[in-house]
Amino acid sequence: MKLTSLLNIDYPIIQGGMAHISRADLAGAVSQAGGLGVLASGGLSLEEIRENIRRIKEITQKPFAVNVVLLHPQIRDLAQLVIDEGVEYITCGGGNPLPYFDSWIKAGIKVLPLIGNVKMAKKVQAAGALACIFEGAEAGGHIGSLNTMAELPAICDAVDIPVISAGGIYTGRQILAAEILGAQGVQVGSKFLLAEECPVHINYKNYLINALDSDTVVTGASFGHPVRVVKNRLTDQLQKLEAEGASQEEFNAMARGAGGLACDQGDTEWGSVMAGQGLAYLEKIQPAREIIQDLMNQYKEAKASLLK
Ligand SMILES: Cc1cc2nc3c(=O)[nH]c(=O)nc-3n(C[C@H](O)[C@H](O)[C@H](O)COP(=O)(O)O)c2cc1C
Incomplete structure (x- = not known):
């Protein structure tokens, strides 16, 4: 089954959870525009996570996910909170999600874990993951050691569940490349740092544009x-x-x-300005909807040009 049908979204674009950053406004805008918005749990208290989940539901009726960071100081309570709040989709990163799988799946939650190699991809498939997200080392933020071009096809060959390619997706051509390597969708982080709805300080956004x-x-x-x-x-x-x-x-x-x-403070000299390797394509601030439309238009053009 296609990833878009599995997730009930219009476009195979997942907005990567970004700690301290992807809160309700960004996640809600991405979901409303037909992608899968993802609320980050990293850096938020349980109460803030709950409030943000409720706020996304006010912004959009469409599906969204919560990124459960396994290193969250209250991970057990967070694992239960997503069940109590009726969250439909979870992405996870920063640790081993397997201990929580049974309770989430029993509650009807669909789990899309981040994996870094074939062994982990097989493990999450066996545990009941709906799909898995392979993040290449081109990505911004905390990274693994393997790169997309070499590893993505190996992951896709190793499992039957849909694989989502993360890291290095800034244009529609890269979405097509990921598809050719076997992925059914992409997860995009850094590109959404330039979304109008993204709350990072304007100095952060300009630093990316000028890099x-x-x-x-x-x-x-x-x-x-x-x-x-x-x-x-x-x-x-x-x-x-x-x-x-x-x-x-x-x-x-x-x-x-x-x-x-x-x-928050816009200190781009002494602050941590996380971003991935596609800085050449971080050019302007746009509404999340426009980012998604541009990516899909470029994807369609690239696909059509291959068939010429
Ligand atoms: C600023 C920033 C913060 C991130 N925080 C998280 C996080 O809290 N949890 C997570 O699973 N991934 C996190 N990521 C990874 C993204 O979800 C996504 O997989 C990655 O950005 C994709 O690569 P790209 O930056 O090349 O698009 C973060 C990435 C960035 C750039």
Whole structure:
């Protein structure tokens, strides 16, 4: 069955959950425009998550998902909250979702976990996932080690459930490429950072627009937590600490609070400006609806040109 029918959406575009960022306004706008909007749970209290779920339901009648971050400090209560609030779809990241699968599936929730390799893809399929999301290391934020071109086809060959390709999707041509590699849909994060409905500070958005294609770096890999972010004074210092063999405590002390500094206060020098490798295509601020329409129009044009 096609992913769009499975999720009851118009376009095979999922907006990636983004901690501190993808709250009700963005998720609701994406769903209303025919994609699958995703409310992030990262950085929100249980009460804030509940309020945001209710607010999305006011914005749209269409399907949406909650991104359950397995590292959430109140993960057990969060796992129950999504059941109590009647959430229909869950994406998950930042840990192992398998311990919660049974209760979610019993409650009728459809689970779309993030997976990083074939072994995990097979495990979530066996546990009853509706689909799985493979995120290539081109993506913004916390990343795995494998890249889309090499790994996506292997994941698609290994499982029967639909595979969604995340990381590096900024144009319709890339959606078509993901389809050719075997994916049934895409998850888009960084592109939605430039949505009008996205609450990140205007300085963050302008920093992305002005960045060069080669401006992302990965920090934290030496501690096993690689994060793709746009380079600035903070990343220079973090990379210096890593090169000098600093302890994780020293590294964390410098990185602490940097997300809020960039997103809320607009400090693009010392804040963490997370984004993926498609900076060349982060050109302007647009309504979420227009981002989705542009992506789908480009996709259709690219498909038609292949058949010429
Ligand atoms: C600023 C930012 C924050 C993110 N936060 C989360 C998160 O809280 N949970 C999650 O599962 N993925 C998170 N991601 C990953 C996205 O959901 C998505 O998979 C990724 O952005 C796709 O790659 P792209 O940035 O190239 O589009 C984040 C990505 C970005 C850019």
